[in-house]
Amino acid sequence: MTTFTELLLGGLSIGSVYALIALGFVVIFKATEVVNFAHASLLLAGGYITAVLHDDLGFWPALAVGIAGAAVVGSAVDFLVMRRYRGSDHSVLAIVTIGVDILLTTELTRLIGTDVMALGDPWGDRVVNLGEITIAQTRIAAFVAAALLITAFLLAFRYTSWGVAMRAAAENPQTAALMGVRLGRVSMSAWAVAGALAAVAALFLTVFPTPGLERATSLAALKAFPAAILGGLDSTTGALAGGLIVGVTESFATGYQSELTFLGGGIGDLAPYLVMLLVLLARPAGLFGTKELARV
Amino acid sequence: MAAALEVRALSVGYGPVRALRDVSVEVPEGAVVAVLGGNGAGKSTLLRAVSRTLPFQRGHVTAGSISFEGRPLDGLSAAGVVAAGVVQVPEGRQVFARMTVADNLRAGTLGVRGRRESAAALARVHELFPVLADRAQQKAGLLSGGEQQMLAMGRALMARPRLLLLDEPSLGLAPLMAARIAETIKEINAAGTPVMLVEQNAAIALRLASRAYVLDVGEVALEGPADELAASDEVRRRYLGVVDEDAAQDAVQAQSAAPTLRRWSA
Numbered sequence: 001m002t003t004f005t006e007l008l009l010g011g012l013s014i015g016s017v018y019a020l021i022a023l024g025f026v027v028i029f030k031a032t033e034v035v036n037f038a039h040a041s042l043l044l045a046g047g048y049i050t051a052v053l054h055d056d057l058g059f060w061p062a063l064a065v066g067i068a069g070a071a072v073v074g075s076a077v078d079f080l081v082m083r084r085y086r087g088s089d090h091s092v093l094a095i096v097t098i099g100v101d102i103l104l105t106t107e108l109t110r111l112i113g114t115d116v117m118a119l120g121d122p123w124g125d126r127v128v129n130l131g132e133i134t135i136a137q138t139r140i141a142a143f144v145a146a147a148l149l150i151t152a153f154l155l156a157f158r159y160t161s162w163g164v165a166m167r168a169a170a171e172n173p174q175t176a177a178l179m180g181v182r183l184g185r186v187s188m189s190a191w192a193v194a195g196a197l198a199a200v201a202a203l204f205l206t207v208f209p210t211p212g213l214e215r216a217t218s219l220a221a222l223k224a225f226p227a228a229i230l231g232g233l234d235s236t237t238g239a240l241a242g243g244l245i246v247g248v249t250e251s252f253a254t255g256y257q258s259e260l261t262f263l264g265g266g267i268g269d270l271a272p273y274l275v276m277l278l279v280l281l282a283r284p285a286g287l288f289g290t291k292e293l294a295r296v
Numbered sequence: 297m298a299a300a301l302e303v304r305a306l307s308v309g310y311g312p313v314r315a316l317r318d319v320s321v322e323v324p325e326g327a328v329v330a331v332l333g334g335n336g337a338g339k340s341t342l343l344r345a346v347s348r349t350l351p352f353q354r355g356h357v358t359a360g361s362i363s364f365e366g367r368p369l370d371g372l373s374a375a376g377v378v379a380a381g382v383v384q385v386p387e388g389r390q391v392f393a394r395m396t397v398a399d400n401l402r403a404g405t406l407g408v409r410g411r412r413e414s415a416a417a418l419a420r421v422h423e424l425f426p427v428l429a430d431r432a433q434q435k436a437g438l439l440s441g442g443e444q445q446m447l448a449m450g451r452a453l454m455a456r457p458r459l460l461l462l463d464e465p466s467l468g469l470a471p472l473m474a475a476r477i478a479e480t481i482k483e484i485n486a487a488g489t490p491v492m493l494v495e496q497n498a499a500i501a502l503r504l505a506s507r508a509y510v511l512d513v514g515e516v517a518l519e520g521p522a523d524e525l526a527a528s529d530e531v532r533r534r535y536l537g538v539v540d541e542d543a544a545q546d547a548v549q550a551q552s553a554a555p556t557l558r559r560w561s562a
Contacts, residue, residue: 087351087354161402161405161406164395164399164402164403164406165403165406167392167394167395167399168392168395168403168406171392171393171394171395172390172392173352174349174352174386174390175386175390175392176403176406177349177352177374177375178347178349178374178378178383178384178386179378179383179403179404179406179407179451179452179455180374180375180378180379180383180406180407180408180455181375181403181406181407182373182375
């Protein structure tokens with residue numbers, strides 16, 4: 001039972017980090033209808049900036065610069081690349097993001113090389129004991145930070161003018177333009193927010209028990225894709241639910257691996273995608289996605 | 297009377313397709329001007345050219361100029377046109393169905409500054425359309441067609457326009473509701489806002505407008521004071537559905553006497 005609870009808490013924590021990534025993914029999709037395959041490289045960029053700067057600046061300022069840096073990279077991708085293709089077919093734009101991802105990831109992996117970079121977080125490998133349950137401080141910090149950020153984001157989305165502009169542009173870009181919404185700014189802010197959220201996620205993907213930021217970190221970030229897709233690509237609620245489901249699934253599949261040997265090794269990495277497939281079989285639009293309704 | 301909106305010798309194309317050719321339209325200060333015509337005559341294209349939303353349909357202005365209160369609108373973005381004071385109510389209402397009525401109205405203020413003025417605009421919109429105050433927290437998609445048209449108009453008024461562009465406000469509405477919308481347009485105009493009204497329903501449009509233009513296949517075919525156009529046989533026969541014998545006879549004579557419009561294809 002202790003193992004079960006520990007795995008559940010760990011899963012929820014890592015799931016909330018996936019939710020952060022998936023949220024950024026969904027925000028870009030809602031604002032621009034572009035599936036952003038460059039998301040993992042935004043995350044890597046944010047993590048890299050923090051890792052490089054933390055020695056000189058200290059952890060918190062380095063994290064702030066990392067978050068801002070990832071936001072700038074995100075809006076630069078939108079401003080310099082995506083804007084040129086606006087009005088093209090959405091699948092063309094999605095493929096453009098694959099190109100951007102290859103460029104960014106190649107450069108970042110060259111910079112990182114074979115290093116495993118520490119981000120200099122204050123939690124280290126300390127743990128908290130709650131009765132019989134042992135949980136790492138980093139996991140608690142991840143959950144709290146993700147919960148705060150997601151709440152702040154959802155409140156802003158619901159109540160600020162930025163949120164209204166975002167939702168209006170997502171629902172009907174042309175009418176939003178008629179209301180004076182500047183669509184270029186909406187999509188740039190979406191990319192910036194996505195970048196910032198990804199940078200925070202980068203921190204919590206690389207702290208204890210993970211060794212640190214390395215080339216493979218962007219692979220871990222890829223697990224946010226099944227999270228966003230199984231929740232429904234255009235739903236913020238879906239991103240949260242999807243993130244948690246993926247996190248918990250992965251945690252259990254890894255934790256109980258020894259009892260699942262008939263499935264072969266490494267089922268933990270595979271489990272999120274299996275869940276995604278099963279959900280999509282039952283609900284093709286994802287758990288909370290808008291069903292495509294078209295009158296013919 | 298000074299002109300609020302001046303469209304001069306405007307030509308618009310969608311790729312190789314010409315949608316407007318050499319169209320000149322003027323909306324005087326404080327007036328309601330109607331633009332009539334059948335499907336595909338270029339009415340909506342004219343509005344899109346003014347509100348600078350042609351790129352969404354891959355259209356572009358090939359010649360001519362548009363100015364509002366003496367300042368050119370060419371070269372502005374759609375948001376720039378709203379900030380300049382020209383706001384369009386789109387065809388088919390296009391309310392943000394998944395947002396609440398209150399958020400829809402708030403979306404109308406996104407293109408302009410001034411929180412206090414927005415509060416005053418909201419009070420005015422609620423006064424014009426009390427139902428929007430009652431349904432503030434409902435999703436806009438749940439409103440009836442007439443209520444959605446009210447919401448679309450209220451949303452545009454939230455930007456405190458100095459020129460209101462209306463694209464087919466009576467489309468798909470019950471006659472009683474269409475009459476109510478017409479009343480409201482009169483009220484909005486009486487408060488000093490000039491209106492450019494694009495309509496297929498010529499009877500309503502000609503009653504509201506002081507001046508009217510008839511577009512036919514992208515060109516201005518007729519123009520003049522609304523009452524004169526309403527009385528002209530050509531317009532009566534084609535748009536107002538008058539079928540009495542005299543008018544029909546008049547029309548036949550008119551047809552042989554004067555150059556006439558081609559029949560609508562739709």
